[in-house]
Amino acid sequence: MNSPSNSPLGGRADDRESLLTRAAFPLYAGRDGKDWVETAVAEKSNIEAEMARVRARLANLDAERQQLQREMASLEVRLAAKHAPAVKQPSFEDAPVTNSSPSHEKVDLFRRLFAGRPDxxxxxxxxxxxxxxxYSPACxxxxxxxxxxxxxxxxxxxPHQKxxxxxxxxxxxxLRGDDGRSGDFVAGVYPLLPGDTCWFLAADFDKASWTDDANALLETCRVKGVPAALERSRSGNGGHVWIFFSEPVAARLARQLGSVLITETMERRPEIGFASYDRLFPNQDIMPLGGFGI
Structure with missing residues (x-):
């Protein structure tokens, strides 16, 4: 009589079968196959339902977090405004610069308003x-x-920057639009200064509804007591709402101010959609390494 062959594990073949059917799978030994499949399907369904519940909860938490961030930004702007020194609104009746002023005075006023990186x-x-x-850096x-x-x-x-x-x-x-050589000349500005501050904030609008959206933002600025001015863009198909500061302020706070004003405008005028709004300048809170501070 031939003895059972030994298994690779060092035991007998019938011992190996016993190990696989009873020891290794004690939970399923003796169960009917159909019952086991139904149980596994039910367990999978329960797990998927629980995963869906957790995903929904995470989505709700994300939405709540974004709302809290907006509220915090609004509170920080309000707090900064309360501690800021009172600035007297300028009178333009005796404005030092008028249409009849010398060119160098007009240029100086322009440089002070649209001040950016000096280098x-x-x-x-x-x-x-x-x-x-x-646009590229003038070198x-x-x-x-x-x-x-x-x-x-x-x-x-x-390494050869100049x-x-x-x-x-x-x-x-x-301002003349001419560099005296090749003709058309347009200079821009890098608003983010060393130290992550800025002299102004600009909101960019560039779609068909830009006039309605920009004027709605101007109205919000007027209601909130924030002096602002509207400029038509070079293309004629958009515009910029400018807010100028009397001294450099943290870009983070300036951008938070812009976000609060835009949010207030959208809540006050939900029918306009604000589809033409593109972005704020500066569009960064902190100067990136090797960046120019747009």
Missing amino acids: VFPVRWENRKTGRSG ANEWVKGICGKPKVKCGEC FIPPDESIMEKH
């Missing part, structure tokens, strides 16, 4: 072949052969 400014470029346009070494590494090297990482500061001559060229 660099963006200049508009346009590729007539592709139709593309944009004396731009496209200089053997020095400028564009487009492979980013301006913020270039940025041009936005002095009075640059502002005058911008």
Whole structure:
């Protein structure tokens, strides 16, 4: 009589079968197969239902957190306003700068209002072949052969940076719209200053409904006692609402002020939708490493 063959585990084959059917699976040994399948399906259904409940709870918590963040931003702005020194509203009856003022006085006023980084400014470029346009830092070494590494090297990482500061001559060229050489000249501004502060806040609107949305925001500013001005954009198909500060303020607080005013506007005028609103400038709370502070 042949003896049972030994298993790879060192035991007999019939012992191995016993191990697999009873020892390794004690929960299912002796159960009817159909009952076990039904039980497993029911357990899976219960687990999926519990997962759905947890997901819904997480979504509710996210929504509650966002609402609390908006409330906190509003409270911080209100607190900062209460502790801020009272600023007397300027009178324009005896304004020091008028249409008849010398050009240098107008330029100086413009520079004080639209003040940004003093060491660099963006200049508009346009590729007539592709139709593309944009802004890049004004640099004396731009496209200089053997020095400028564009487009492979980013301006913020270039070792040959020689940025041009936005002095009075640059502002005058911008206001005239002509650099005296190639014609059209448009200078921009990097609003985020060293120390993460800014002199102004601007809300950008750029769709068909921009006039309604921008005017609704202006009305909210008026109600809240926040001086603001509307400017039509270069394209004519959008605009910017500007809020100027008497001294540099933290960009985080400035952006929170803008968010509160926009939220108030949307709550006061829910019918307008605010679809044309794009973003705030500065659009960052903190200057990123190697960034320019847009």
